[in-house]
Amino acid sequence: MTIEPSNLPRPAAALREHALRTAALPSHRAQVSAWMRAANVTSVEQLFDAIGGRDAISTSVLLADHRRGVALASTVLLGAKAVMLSSVARHAPGDSRDAQYVVTDERFQATVDAFLSRALPAVKPNHKHADAQLYWITLRTITKLHEAPLCAAEPSFDDVAGEDVRAESDDYLTGAVLLDWALSRGVIAEQDHRALTIRFGGDTAVPVREVAAILGVSEDKVESRLRRAVRRIRDAATADREDLERACIDARWASGDRRGLVGAIAENGAAA
Incomplete structure (x- = not known):
């Protein structure tokens, strides 16, 4: 199932909404306007959609600013990537097969932590497939974190x-x-x-x-x-x-x- 921003699970929706509100603050207007120009969009929502939709240029610009210490960059990346993070939390192996496909606060927070601690520092801004790298590194990190049996059933x-x-x-x-x-x-x-x-x-x-x-x-x-x-x-x-x-x-x-x-x-x- 493809997850859209309009039907995100509660923790992911809250993260996206927080990031949108933060990006809309007057104190961040100059920085966000620069990102919007780079993405060739006219609103904060369009910027989030561009980054969340794997716009390589937009993602690269924010990754570069994140590496330069712009705190807002990680906030916007998290909010814009809420759909991706929700997908990882939904499908990554967890503590049980029953827990899979249920995006609880705990599962989502672990995914966010993996994104911030492993994916963002690892992906270079000029990487040709930066968006895909963010996804795979986050998924691989959260999978290794659980180290749970990957199946409870046996093959026929x-x-x-x-x-x-x-x-x-x-x-x-x-x-x-x-x-x-x-x-x-x-x-x-x-x-x-x-x-x-x-x-x-x-x-x-x-x-x-x-x-x-x-x-x-x-x-x-x-x-x-x-x-x-x-x-x-x-x-x-x-x-x-x-x-x-x-x-x-x-x-x-x-x-x-x-x-x-x-x-x-x-x-x-x-x-x-």
Whole structure:
């Protein structure tokens, strides 16, 4: 879901409103007017929309002024980026899957702190993709902060291997067993295992760009890794069903059938 300024969650809306009021103060008129001229806009609201809409020039100007010690720059950047910050707070892994998609005051404040302490100091004003860098660094920071399990569910065997792969001990054969088996046999690497778990760790697949942010690599690299890993898993499962069967029997999950994870790999072919 795309978040618009008009329907921001309460903490994000309050941040934006505070920044708008601050920018409109007579004492800030000269500074804000200079930013408006740089952005080629005629109102404070238009300036916020330009920065929030990834106007590279406007963002770069404010980043440069922030580095020069202009306190108002960070206030305006926060308010203008309220939509982005709300998106990070909504989608970043949290303390539980139930908490995800709920932008509480605590989650939003942690996101703001990450933006101020890590993203703003790290992004250079002349960076070609300054807006994207602000997003990814904030998301990566808040993700590392939580360091929570990225999935509470386990993969289903059919979703990982495809419907054509079968073993006799279906009661114990899950996607988690399959992934662990593939990892232990050298079919996939640790990074493959983690990428698959993050990508398909919930009721719906996590967007590849968010997987990339969590892993700290490019989207193209993640997409290629997922596609190759799924292909190797399917080939290995088809070629050595007896060994997979033994792994399945050894697992004997006592916790029952916890459905989830890696759903849609079979039908999507891990294409992001």
